[in-house]
Structures are given as structure tokens and as C-alpha cells.
Amino acid sequence: MTAPFSTVLCGYRNGLPNTSDASDKLSIEIGSALFEHLGVPVDQPATPVAKEWAVAMADDLQERLSIPAPHLLIQAERKLLHFEQYAHLDVARSLANDDGLEVAGALAALDALTAADSLLGGEPLVQAVNSVRAAVAGADERRKLLIDLMADESPLNLDLAVERPTIAAVVPGTVLLPHLVAGFSLKWSLRTDRLQDPRTQGSQMAAMRRGRMPHFAAVTMEPRPYYLGRLAMGTGDLDCVYHLALPELSKAVEEVYVGPKRAKQLDTFHRLVDQRRLRDYDELVTYLATL
Structure with missing residues (x-):
């Protein structure tokens, strides 16, 4: 089934299709x-499709899944750090942003006590506070050194995320972040420089997760079998590639890729579909309804 919003996003730019x-x-x-x-x-x-597409797809999925999967929430433009499987990636940044104001305040209060105590000749308390200050300063220096040595690579944001409430907290009293059940990289059309992002994101998500790997796939309107094959015939970085108008694309491919010079790409397209590397938009909806 063709995505109901796809035709609205299509258009001509200088007489040429925007795909x-x-x-x-x-x-x-x-x-x-x-x-x-x-x-x-x-x-x-033709109009810019990036943000409009993500919102339109999120709205469509939310409506179509409202009955079979009312527990799911679909949102555009989400960070991996917002989900419970990837929340640990934010720990280093939180540590780096710690300004130490609480420790500084506690030491200031101790300084006030030692100042009053020193007037009475209380040298032991002054020495104890100085020892604590030195220990805190040393620990802070080591923490800053470790933070400087840590990698600063941030995971790519999800163009579209499907989440559900987390069943239970791992540690009692902790904040319950939502569980990511599926994520999508939206690529209206494909070029050589656009093929790497979804694969990189899939690899990051698999390597960095703590818990079950979310369903992760690319969604596209790209019509050329060659580029669809370059994206879909990967090594497991993507679960699959969904096409917004696969029935219409199948008809177009059969018409255009005729003759011996184009037979290879026609065969590529058929293998992508037969091996379920390239899937219909309706399959995306059906799959999410089971999560």
C-alpha cells in the first residue's frame, strides 16, 4: 500500500521530479x-519535504496504530539519549557539565566554621578542613582529566521514533524513560553521500544499546534500483528499507528497465523485493502493530 501522504510531498522542480x-x-x-x-x-x-514528511508520517502512523497499538507514541526528531536503552550515553555529558556548586557551598560553610574556630585557637579543625579541600581538589582534577580523554562522539538523531512506556524502573526511584521500539532514517532520495548516514546510525544503535535492539530501517522515495540496492544490500546495519510507493514503483521499473542494458537493474529490483530487503509502507504499519 502506498503511503497516503506521499503524493502531497511529490512535485516538480524545474520540470523534474523532486525524487x-x-x-x-x-x-x-x-x-x-x-x-x-x-x-x-x-x-x-516541489516543496521542502524533510520536516513536513516526518510530521506527516508520524501523524499517519499514530492514527493507523491508535486501535491495534494504542500504547505506542510516534514522534519526529528524537534523540537516542531520550530512551532507556541509550540513557547511559548521557552520563558523561552530565558529569562534564557538573559545576561543583554543591561541593563549593559545603566547603564555604566549613570555612566559616573554621574561621570562627581559629579565633579560639582551634587549629585541628582548620587542618582537617584544609585536608578535605585538598582531597576534593585532587578528585576534581582527576575527573576533569578523565572527561578530557573520553570520546566525544554523539549518536545521530532519529528522524522518526516509535516508543512505548517502560514497564518498570531498573533502579527503584529512577526516572522512567520511554522504551524505543523502532526508529527510522528518512531519505526522500538517495545519493552516494546520503547512503552512509542510515548505516552509521544502525551500527551505533546496535553497538551502544543496553537491552533489546529496536527495529531500525530506512524509509525512502528513491526510484532507482541501483541506489536502493546499495542501501538495502548491507551487512545488517539496517533491518530493511521501506518504500513509500512500492506498488507504483514496481510498475514504473517494469516499464523503464527494458532491454539487455537495463536487465541487471531490473533483476536487482526483483531480488530486493523477493528477499524482503525492500518492503512496502503497509508492511511497516503492520509490523509496528505487533510491537
Whole structure:
């Protein structure tokens, strides 16, 4: 099933489909065929899709999952640090931002006591406070050194996140962060420089998680089998790639990729679908309904 919001996001820029690479004739040809099957008017102007797409998809999924999975919450633009499997990634940053005001206040109070006590000749208390101050200063210096040596790599944000409430706190009294059940990287079209982000994000999520790995996939409107294959035929960084208009793309591919010179890409497309590396948008909805 085609995503109901996909046609609204489609449009023409300088007479070319906004899914197509203006320097690639085949990209324009397959993009035009896809738009024809989708019924996109040739005078429909292209508009920026990034944020509008994420919001439209979140709204659509939230509505369609309201009955089969009312416990799920779908939101655009979410940080991994906001979920319980990845909350530990924020510990180092929180430690680095600790300004030590509580310790400084406690030492100031002790200074006031020692000042009053020293007037009475209480040298032992003054010495004890000085020892505490030296120990705190040493510990703070070691903490700063460790923080400086830590890696400062931040995980990529999720374009779209599907979450549910956490069942129970790991430690009694701790804040219950939501559990991430699925995350999506949205790529309207694909280029060589856009292929790496979803794979990098999938690798980060797998390596950094504490607990079950969320379902993670890319979602795209890219019409070319070559680029779909480069993204979907990975080594496990992505669970799969979902296409917003797979039925219409299948028809367009059968029409455009004709002849011996294009047979390889036609075969690539069929293998992507047969191996379920490339899936329909409706499968995304059905899968989330089971979580």
C-alpha cells in the first residue's frame, strides 16, 4: 500500500521530479514514470519535504496504530539519549557539565566554621578542613582529566521514533524513560553521500544499546534500483528499507528497465523485493502493530 501522504510531498522542480537527480537521465526517466503512476500533476510544485514528511508520517502512523497499538507514541526528531536503552550515553555529558556548586557551598560553610574556630585557637579543625579541600581538589582534577580523554562522539538523531512506556524502573526511584521500539532514517532520495548516514546510525544503535535492539530501517522515495540496492544490500546495519510507493514503483521499473542494458537493474529490483530487503509502507504499519 502506498503511503497516503506521499503524493502531497511529490512535485516538480524545474520540470523534474523532486525524487530525481537532475544530472542523471535515467533517474529523471524512472522518477517521471513513478510520478505518472502516482498521479502527481505535472504542475505540482516541489516543496521542502524533510520536516513536513516526518510530521506527516508520524501523524499517519499514530492514527493507523491508535486501535491495534494504542500504547505506542510516534514522534519526529528524537534523540537516542531520550530512551532507556541509550540513557547511559548521557552520563558523561552530565558529569562534564557538573559545576561543583554543591561541593563549593559545603566547603564555604566549613570555612566559616573554621574561621570562627581559629579565633579560639582551634587549629585541628582548620587542618582537617584544609585536608578535605585538598582531597576534593585532587578528585576534581582527576575527573576533569578523565572527561578530557573520553570520546566525544554523539549518536545521530532519529528522524522518526516509535516508543512505548517502560514497564518498570531498573533502579527503584529512577526516572522512567520511554522504551524505543523502532526508529527510522528518512531519505526522500538517495545519493552516494546520503547512503552512509542510515548505516552509521544502525551500527551505533546496535553497538551502544543496553537491552533489546529496536527495529531500525530506512524509509525512502528513491526510484532507482541501483541506489536502493546499495542501501538495502548491507551487512545488517539496517533491518530493511521501506518504500513509500512500492506498488507504483514496481510498475514504473517494469516499464523503464527494458532491454539487455537495463536487465541487471531490473533483476536487482526483483531480488530486493523477493528477499524482503525492500518492503512496502503497509508492511511497516503492520509490523509496528505487533510491537
